[in-house]
Amino acid sequence: MIPTLLVALALLLLLGVPVAFAIGLSGMAALVAEGQLPFALVPQRAFAALNSWALMAVPLFIFAGELMNACGISRRAVAVVGRMRGGLPIVSVLASMFFASISGSSSASTAAVGTMMVPAMRRRGYPAGFAAALAAAGGALGPIIPPSIIMIVMGYVTGTSIAALFTGGIVPGVLMAGALIAVSARRARAHEPAAAGEPGGARRFRRVLLEALPAILMPVVVLGGILAGVFTATEAAGVAVAYGLAIGFFVYRELRLRHLRALLVNAALRSCVVLFVATSAFLFAWLIAAGRVPDRLGGEIEALTGSALSFLLVANLILIVVGMFMESISAIIVIMPILFPLALSMGVDPIHFGVLASVNFCIGMVTPPYGATLFVSCTIAGRSIGEVARWTVRPVAAMVAVLALITAFPEVVLFLPRWLGMA
Amino acid sequence: MSASRPEPDASHPLWRWLEGGAALALALMAALVIYQVGARYLFDSPPSWTEELARYCQVWLVLLAAPVCLRRGMHLAVDLLSPRLPPRLGIALRRGILLLVGLFGLTFAFHSLRLLGVAALQTSPSLGVSMVWPYLALPLGGVLIAVAATAAMRAVRREAVPRDDLP
Numbered sequence: 114m115i116p117t118l119l120v121a122l123a124l125l126l127l128l129g130v131p132v133a134f135a136i137g138l139s140g141m142a143a144l145v146a147e148g149q150l151p152f153a154l155v156p157q158r159a160f161a162a163l164n165s166w167a168l169m170a171v172p173l174f175i176f177a178g179e180l181m182n183a184c185g186i187s188r189r190a191v192a193v194v195g196r197m198r199g200g201l202p203i204v205s206v207l208a209s210m211f212f213a214s215i216s217g218s219s220s221a222s223t224a225a226v227g228t229m230m231v232p233a234m235r236r237r238g239y240p241a242g243f244a245a246a247l248a249a250a251g252g253a254l255g256p257i258i259p260p261s262i263i264m265i266v267m268g269y270v271t272g273t274s275i276a277a278l279f280t281g282g283i284v285p286g287v288l289m290a291g292a293l294i295a296v297s298a299r300r301a302r303a304h305e306p307a308a309a310g311e312p313g314g315a316r317r318f319r320r321v322l323l324e325a326l327p328a329i330l331m332p333v334v335v336l337g338g339i340l341a342g343v344f345t346a347t348e349a350a351g352v353a354v355a356y357g358l359a360i361g362f363f364v365y366r367e368l369r370l371r372h373l374r375a376l377l378v379n380a381a382l383r384s385c386v387v388l389f390v391a392t393s394a395f396l397f398a399w400l401i402a403a404g405r406v407p408d409r410l411g412g413e414i415e416a417l418t419g420s421a422l423s424f425l426l427v428a429n430l431i432l433i434v435v436g437m438f439m440e441s442i443s444a445i446i447v448i449m450p451i452l453f454p455l456a457l458s459m460g461v462d463p464i465h466f467g468v469l470a471s472v473n474f475c476i477g478m479v480t481p482p483y484g485a486t487l488f489v490s491c492t493i494a495g496r497s498i499g500e501v502a503r504w505t506v507r508p509v510a511a512m513v514a515v516l517a518l519i520t521a522f523p524e525v526v527l528f529l530p531r532w533l534g535m536a
Numbered sequence: 537m538s539a540s541r542p543e544p545d546a547s548h549p550l551w552r553w554l555e556g557g558a559a560l561a562l563a564l565m566a567a568l569v570i571y572q573v574g575a576r577y578l579f580d581s582p583p584s585w586t587e588e589l590a591r592y593c594q595v596w597l598v599l600l601a602a603p604v605c606l607r608r609g610m611h612l613a614v615d616l617l618s619p620r621l622p623p624r625l626g627i628a629l630r631r632g633i634l635l636l637v638g639l640f641g642l643t644f645a646f647h648s649l650r651l652l653g654v655a656a657l658q659t660s661p662s663l664g665v666s667m668v669w670p671y672l673a674l675p676l677g678g679v680l681i682a683v684a685a686t687a688a689m690r691a692v693r694r695e696a697v698p699r700d701d702l703p
Contacts, residue, residue: 125636128629129618131611134637141643156648156674163595164670166587172562172597173569344573351569377559385558385601386610392598440612482616 115404118143122447132443136393143400155396162395163388166347167275170265171391172384173350174217177357179380181215181331182225184361184368189325190215191229200301201237202247203294205230209251210290213258214332217265219478223252223486227493238304242504243297245494246479249501250293250508252486253475256441258286259336260353262387263441263471265346270394270445271453273463275346276339277535281468281526285519289472292511327360340533390442398450407454414455424459425469425520428452432470436477440485444474464536465523472519476512479505548687551607554600554680561597565590585662592660592670599677603684606637630692638685645678 121139126132137155144150162168181187194208205226212222227248234244256263259279268275322329335353338344344352361368401407418424431452435444449470456466478485481502491501519525530536568590576582605611618626652675655667 126614127617128633129613129615130633130636131606131613133611134640135613137644138636138640141640152643152647153651156644156651156678159644160595160651160671160674163598164591165594166591169565169569169590169594172594173566176562176566343577347569348573351566351573354566355570355573373563374556374559377562378555381555381558381562381597381601382605382608382610384562385598385605386612388594388598389602389605390612438616439614443612443614483614 114143114147114400115406117146118400118404126439132440132446133390133393136397136446140393140396140400154399158396158399159392162392165269167265167269167345168388168391170260170275170347170350171217171262171387172380173347173354174260174262174265175384175387176377176380177350177353178216178218178221179376179383180354180357180361180368181328182221183372183376184357185365186215186328186331186357186360187212187225189321189365190328191225192321193325193329200298200305201230201234201239202243202297202301205234205244205247206251206290206293206297209248209254210258210286211332213255213286214260214336215328216255217260217262219252219255219263219475219486220489222255223248223489224493226251227490231490231494239300240504241494241496242501243300245490245496245501246487246504246508247293247297248493249479249484249486249490249505250512251290252489253478253512254286254290254293255486256471256475256478257282257289257468259283259339260346260349261471263445263474264467266387266391266394266442266445267449267467267471268346269391270398270449271463271467273467274535276342277464277530278467278471279336279339279346280530280533280535281464282471284525284529285468285472285515288518288525289512289515292515293508296507296511327364331356342533342535387442390446394446394450397446401450406451407458410451411455411458415459418459421459421461422521424456425461425466428456428466429469429473429516429520432473433476436474437480438483439477440483441471441474441478444477445470462523462527462536464530465519465526468526469516469519472512472516476509476516479509479512550683551604554604558597558601558604561593561600565593565597568593588660588662595670596673599673599680602677603680606681606684607688609688627692631689634685634689634692638682638689641678641681641685643678645675645682648674648678 118139121142122135125135125138140155141152144152144154190211191208194204194211208226208230209222212225216222231244231248235241259282261282264278264282265275268278334356335349338352339346339349414424418427435448453466457463479487481487481498487498487501491498494501527536568586572582572586618629621629652668652671655671658667659665660667
């Protein structure tokens with residue numbers, strides 16, 4: 114059953130069959146090969162997968178993101194960052210970090226930051242490829258800094274607390290932003306010897322800041338609620354929607370009732386893209402578990418790698434390669450049912466492994482052939498993937514350095530969730 | 537969203553109805569979750585039926601929107617092969633993929649109908665309605681996926697497959 118499943122899946126994926134259908138079809142092939150189990154398992158697992166409270170955080174955070182763009186929260190937040198002093202590469206990374214904390218999606222934050230920062234950096238004489246590569250790498254902070262669609266799906270597939278994964282991502286996310294700033298600082302000094310002061314001065318800055326206050330308070334409310342243990346991830350997503358609606362209708366007053374239909378349709382379709390892949394997750398995980406794949410591989414992997422650390426090194430390698438070729442949500446669904454039980458049997462902490470895997474997939478977003486944020490920033494900069502990819506070497510090296518650090522020292526990930534009593 | 541899509545079939549009323557249905561499910565889901573959070577923290581009385589209804593909204597949301605996403609080529613795929621093939625072969629490959637997807641939709645629908653028979657005997661834990669209502673989304677979604685695959689197959693020649701990025 115399992116060889117049929119995996120061979121059929123690999124073949125269908127390579128042909129370009131959409132991931133959810135590839136899993137469904139190869140699942141059916143596996144059921145035929147097995148001969149005992151009923152086909153009704155396929156729709157039954159699909160229903161069980163969607164009938165989930167935890168997964169609901171995905172459509173709600175996506176809807177909240179659409180609302181924030183439509184009601185002007187995103188634009189005002191960008192305006193604040195645009196007035197900050199300091200080299201533009203540093204501003205670009207900090208803006209990405211802020212966006213990561215209000216949006217769950219990497220492409221959305223790459224687009225928001227890239228459309229403002231790439232032209233601004235070009236005007237100061239930075240190479241377009243450099244600006245685009247930095248926006249792509251900054252966008253990849255999105256899934257590490259909470260809220261994060263990828264971590265919701267990660268928690269959903271592995272049965273790990275989503276709030277704990279969110280919390281565990283904070284320190285690695287900040288470290289990664291620091292590393293990105295470090296590798297671009299030299300170029301920043303070369304292009305902007307004296308950090309340019311803002312035209313308009315402090316009073317204007319205060320006005321922009323005040324206007325953006327509801328935007329700045331948003332992560333405080335949403336993330337603060339999760340960290341304090343007040344909300345679950347799904348409840349926090351609901352609060353984010355309510356917050357976006359309230360600001361849009363009553364504070365900024367840019368939102369109108371007639372906008373809502375288009376916003377809802379957009380959010381529903383974008384959610385469906387993620388959720389439909391997740392639909393196949395339970396079927397695949399069920400078949401992998403029924404075939405006892407992790408049990409059978411377990412002994413060999415243990416003999417092969419020996420310690421938890423060397424297991425993690427091998428796992429990182431696999432995850433990075435998978436992340437380079439596949440989009441992250443699909444990658445989680447295909448690879449985690451196999452790797453996650455192995456990690457547990459090697460004594461790796463589930464939150465540590467979940468965060469580690471997310472960081473790997475984020476690195477894959479910046480690297481070709483399939484780089485989600487790379488594609489967005491190349492489109493914005495109007496440069497070819499090949500040209501921008503050359504400039505991603507340093508940012509990717511910075512991200513890999515952080516990955517190495519959190520692989521070797523689980524405490525970097527775990528101390529915050531432990532301190533908050535989540536792990 | 538791909539900007540240029542003046543293609544008549546893609547704006548067929550069927551897709552607009554499905555979009556509208558999915559949007560409605562999302563709106564209802566959001567309202568239920570917000571109400572539940574409010575009820576829990578403000579009035580200290582969490583209703584049990586909101587969570588269940590919100591979960592069923594999610595089932596309907598996905599199965600109504602999936603055919604639309606298929607018609608628009610939004611579903612995630614590893615798209616390495618078809619752009620590298622000669623145009624004719626690429627079109628044949630895309631049609632072949634859509635044929636497989638359509639057959640999957642029909643098989644999925646057929647076997648969900650059998651599931652529906654079991655669901656008819658059950659009532660939901662909190663709402664107390666027949667489980668047919670949430671499960672009904674499965675056969676309907678399966679048939680609509682087959683319809684969307686057929687429509688997309690007919691359109692392969694006329695349009696380059698639009699690719700949407702992840703949200």
